[in-house]
Amino acid sequence: MLYDFRSFVNPGHYAFGKGTFNHLGELIDRRKTPTSDWTVFMIDHYFQDKEETLNRIPKSDKDLVIFIDSTDEPKTVLVNKYRDQILAYQETLPAVMVGMGGGCAMDYAKATGLMVTNPGDSKDYQGLDLIKNEGIYTICIPTITGTGAEVSMTAVLSGPEKKLGIKCDYTIPNEIIFDPELLATVPDEDRFFTGMDNFIHNVESMNGSWINSMGQAFAEKSNDITVDVFMNKYKDRLEADEKMMVASIMGGNSTTYGQVGVCHALSYGLAVVLGTHHGVGNCIVFNQLEKYYPEGYKTFKEMQAMQGVEIPANITAGCTEAQFDQMVEVSWALEHMWNNAFGPDWRNKISKEEIKDLFKRM
Ligand code: NAD
Ligand code: ZN
Structure with a gap:
């Protein structure tokens, strides 16, 4: 083996099977505290007009929903923009970030959740182990599958100079909901x-x-x-x-x-x-x-x-x-x-x- 010693990390919780999406609300509530009690949902834009799915999202008045345009792959400038939007939205930090979609929405949630607690420009964190602080508790929900982004230690971003992941132990999502019914509409x-x-x-x-x-x-x-x-x-x-x-x-x-x-x-x-x-x-x-x-x-x-x-x-x-x-x-x-x-x-x-x-x- 070529690379240096590393003890690899995996997500902490997996909910697997048809119908598990119905439990998103419970999983979010478990992570709320008196000082941090709201959620950011980053959802693939495909669902923007899909009322049936949107109505199943356990959104409260305090929460923020951001639709992710997956036409282009995730960009560092947009991660910075979403981070600023989240910090300006409430006086407290969110308890949970939800990334629902394909590799794009999930990588945005992973990267933005880290940038909320790490100062500066996300482009400066592209690389290995550059992140200093743990991010927001992140739940990923794949709605198209194959990238492995839901279990990987990387959030792949395109910056002004390079396409390279933010990679470290903290990039791993904390929890994943695998519900195959969400994939039914993928072309x-x-x-x-x-x-x-x-x-x-x-x-x-x-x-x-x-x-x-x-x-x-x-x-x-x-x-x-x-x-x-x-x-x-x-x-x-x-x-x-x-x-x-x-x-x-x-x-x-x-x-x-x-x-x-x-x-x-x-x-x-x-x-x-x-x-x-x-x-x-x-x-x-x-x-x-x-x-x-x-x-x-x-x-x-x-x-x-x-x-x-x-x-x-x-x-x-x-x-x-x-x-x-x-x-x-x-x-x-x-x-x-x-x-x-x-x-x-x-x-x-x-x-x-x-x-x-x-x-x-x-
Ligand atoms: P994607 O997120 O780009 O989505 C592909 C298309 O599927 C989009 O048009 C989206 O709107 C649509 N879609 C998603 N769910 C749908 C649904 N249920 N019904 C209908 N349409 C739906 O696709 P992807 O291939 O999952 O992700 C690609 C991204 O993943 C790239 O940015 C790539 O760099 C990244 N990636 C990351 C890792 C990692 O380890 N983090 C690994 C591989 C790839
Ligand atoms: Zn790949």
Whole structure:
């Protein structure tokens, strides 16, 4: 194993299964104190006009609801803005932050909950162990599944200079509600792209040099389930969605005890230069990675064919040389991912020219 010693942290409480969302109010009430008795709900904008779901949210008059526009991935400037809004909203700190949605809403809740108790600009906390103070008690509720953000020690943010997570023990959510009924309305394409994020986390961690037995076990089982989900082996969508939530928990852990690799390094390049969203970006990249992950690639193509989802092509066709160079530099800077993929002498195993050529094929 390459990285320094670390004792990893997981969320403290998991509520799992159909109907668990009905208990959100109780879980929030347990965390209230006389001096801190209100809640911030950060909810994916999809639910903004979904009265049936909104009416189930246990919101009191004191609480603040922020709808998260997940068209763009989380930004440090918006985390700062939400933090200021929360601090100005009441004289006391909130007892609970709720992040309800996909990786975007959950990462916003994780990051903003930390910035409420840590001074300054969230861009200065992008990196490892830079956060000083524990944040607000955070409950995550995935409504689309596969990123593993609900169990990961990272809140991925794009700042003025880089796309990089705030990563530390305090970033982990405190509690998660996994209710597969909330996933029923996810469109097939989004479901596939976010599901493939999970598949790729596992392929990259299993094929990397940082993996240990713990990560290996999570990755193998997670991908057994993911493949069954996307090869339509389960009896109905609800059962498949529930299974996929388990796969996402395990996939998140496979990267905790391992690391991502070539696909994520390249997809961050697309995200920074073209704003390509994470799930679809990973699929666009993975579509070109047969050489690096031949077995994973084959299975990926089988699942894609079964789901009938198109992967966008030629998205870099109009890019300038300067844009390609920037994509390469963003990617090249993600040393930990290359190090996992190829080992410490990774600079001798892949070149900037090879990376640029890959971008040109996307
Ligand atoms: P997302 O949060 O971007 O949401 C994808 C789409 O699904 C959005 O259009 C959203 O409105 C819609 N949606 C969500 N729930 C829905 C529902 N129930 N019904 C209908 N539509 C619904 O997607 P994602 O793939 O979960 O998250 C991507 C983000 O996660 C990226 O910002 C990425 O960087 C981050 N990420 C974080 C980690 C981590 O460890 N923290 C890991 C991987 C990815
Ligand atoms: Zn990912």
